[in-house]
Amino acid sequence: MIEHRTHQPFPAQLLDMTLVQLANWRWSWRASLLTSVIAPVLSTAALGVFAAGRGPDVLAYILTGNLVMSLLFGTFDRVATHFAYMRMVGRLDYFATLPIYRATLILATVFAFLVLALPAFLITLIAGALFLDLRLALSPWLLVAIPLIGTALCGLGALIGIVVRSPEEVGSLSTLITFLLVGFGPVVIPPEHLPGIVLRLGYLSPATYAASALRQTVLGMADRIPLGVDLVVLAGFLAISLWLVGQRMDWRQA
Amino acid sequence: MDVYEVEDLVKIYPKQTAPANDRITLTVAAGEIFGLLGDNGAGKTTLVRQLANLLAPTSGTIRLFGQPLTVAPLYTPGRIGYMPQDGLALNNLTVGETLYFTAHLRGLARRAAQAERDRLLALLDLEAARDRMSYRLSGGQKRLALLATTIAASPPVLLLDEPTNNLDPQHRRLVWDIVRGLNRERGTTIILVTHSVIEAEKVIQRVGILRAGRLIAVGRPGELKASLNRQLRLEIAFPPNSPPILPNGAAPRELAPGRWQVLIEREAAARYLDALSRSPAVEDFTLSTATLEDLYLALTAEQQEQPL
Numbered sequence: 001m002i003e004h005r006t007h008q009p010f011p012a013q014l015l016d017m018t019l020v021q022l023a024n025w026r027w028s029w030r031a032s033l034l035t036s037v038i039a040p041v042l043s044t045a046a047l048g049v050f051a052a053g054r055g056p057d058v059l060a061y062i063l064t065g066n067l068v069m070s071l072l073f074g075t076f077d078r079v080a081t082h083f084a085y086m087r088m089v090g091r092l093d094y095f096a097t098l099p100i101y102r103a104t105l106i107l108a109t110v111f112a113f114l115v116l117a118l119p120a121f122l123i124t125l126i127a128g129a130l131f132l133d134l135r136l137a138l139s140p141w142l143l144v145a146i147p148l149i150g151t152a153l154c155g156l157g158a159l160i161g162i163v164v165r166s167p168e169e170v171g172s173l174s175t176l177i178t179f180l181l182v183g184f185g186p187v188v189i190p191p192e193h194l195p196g197i198v199l200r201l202g203y204l205s206p207a208t209y210a211a212s213a214l215r216q217t218v219l220g221m222a223d224r225i226p227l228g229v230d231l232v233v234l235a236g237f238l239a240i241s242l243w244l245v246g247q248r249m250d251w252r253q254a
Numbered sequence: 255m256d257v258y259e260v261e262d263l264v265k266i267y268p269k270q271t272a273p274a275n276d277r278i279t280l281t282v283a284a285g286e287i288f289g290l291l292g293d294n295g296a297g298k299t300t301l302v303r304q305l306a307n308l309l310a311p312t313s314g315t316i317r318l319f320g321q322p323l324t325v326a327p328l329y330t331p332g333r334i335g336y337m338p339q340d341g342l343a344l345n346n347l348t349v350g351e352t353l354y355f356t357a358h359l360r361g362l363a364r365r366a367a368q369a370e371r372d373r374l375l376a377l378l379d380l381e382a383a384r385d386r387m388s389y390r391l392s393g394g395q396k397r398l399a400l401l402a403t404t405i406a407a408s409p410p411v412l413l414l415d416e417p418t419n420n421l422d423p424q425h426r427r428l429v430w431d432i433v434r435g436l437n438r439e440r441g442t443t444i445i446l447v448t449h450s451v452i453e454a455e456k457v458i459q460r461v462g463i464l465r466a467g468r469l470i471a472v473g474r475p476g477e478l479k480a481s482l483n484r485q486l487r488l489e490i491a492f493p494p495n496s497p498p499i500l501p502n503g504a505a506p507r508e509l510a511p512g513r514w515q516v517l518i519e520r521e522a523a524a525r526y527l528d529a530l531s532r533s534p535a536v537e538d539f540t541l542s543t544a545t546l547e548d549l550y551l552a553l554t555a556e557q558q559e560q561p562l
Contacts, residue, residue, distance in 0.1 A: 006361050007328050007331075007359070008358065008359055012358075019355070020346075023346045024346050026387070089341055089345070090338055091341075091345075094341075096307075096308055096331065097306055097308070097330075098331055099331045099360060099361070100328075101328070252309060252310045253303075253310065
């Protein structure tokens, strides 16, 4: 019998798994075009028409709210669906019988879907700013904020994809949650136009902190929530969701 | 040396009361080709998924090379290749990419993984499918690609669940040749589930027969067939639509229109053959010892008569 070979070290596993997960662009680009580019850009345009003359602050909320929507569809929604799909077609079995750590699959999926969501985010940002005639004031903190927002939303998507039993339910549930996250809190609509209960509920939503961080790092606006708080809370969402995914994603079926 | 030691294994799925595997105890030796036979729902796939550490047992133990499957996170996946009954490994990758990543993740260096990919594409007649996405392959090509993925980087233990499903006769033969070759040349231990009992008989060295979750027989096919080999298997072909003339006292079974099988005592064989060779109605006949399929049918029929 030949000597069995050892597994690859963690970084090599992570690189391979990231390349494998990046290959998902082959199917995801169509959905990205529709939900992460066309929908947010059209929404920005439509809301911009209604909000014309209400001042740059309202337009800023429209732009950053739709950027969050683009990221939610590109990360949260897509990762949730992807994990459910992997379970359904037995792909998790394939990964479970390879000598790889579970963490490499989770991290690679989160990182790959963040990268896949970035082109749609940039198109929405540029098209939205041009249409609303907003001047961008990009901060270096954007390089921290975008990966943190994207990965935190991917982590929550992975959790939904793992926890919800039926893969058929995951798609509709993640879309519903996407709209709830955008609707509950000062994401697209400025806080002064929202009822108090919605504002308070908004503090529980990662989309609230994502939108606040984007207003500060993309448009240079001051916000009720300081950027540092946004980033810490988003990091918390990321850590908790990845920990829960690691706990719930047992390779072995009961 | 035993590769697998299974002791008192019970699996009851959540919200079910009947066990899918019921007190199974067996060992599989290193370098052995072990076949698992049984009806649909007999518990073969459940057993194999537990051996692959994809399914947690309700009770009982499984040891792989003397260690529990869960002794370390990469212990079992570092030693096995598992081919499921259906499904695709990675349908967002091409066949070539899937083989490369699998071989590399199983520990081969990058260049060696590329060479392994090329070797497997040639071995399994998949060169034309190298750059095709897995989900665009035909049913047979998907099975071959999945087998190639399973054997990539030569894991010392292979668990193959219906490896010849969806394959044409030529590719079924190729698969059995590959199974035999891996066992002979690399000493790979192979556990396989199959319904192609007659084909599998040529490769299986030891067999376990499952019925209703229980292991009702384990042993070498020759040993197990010894009880049946007092009888011989006679297959006789008559022209379609003509009445069969069969030996007196035998219990015939119609295999296909015009094709009959009877089990006859060894002592009576010469008499039957003499009568058949004189009969103008007989188109063809073959005489053989009992096959694994006969054994399987006899054992499962015997068990059906006994209360579980």
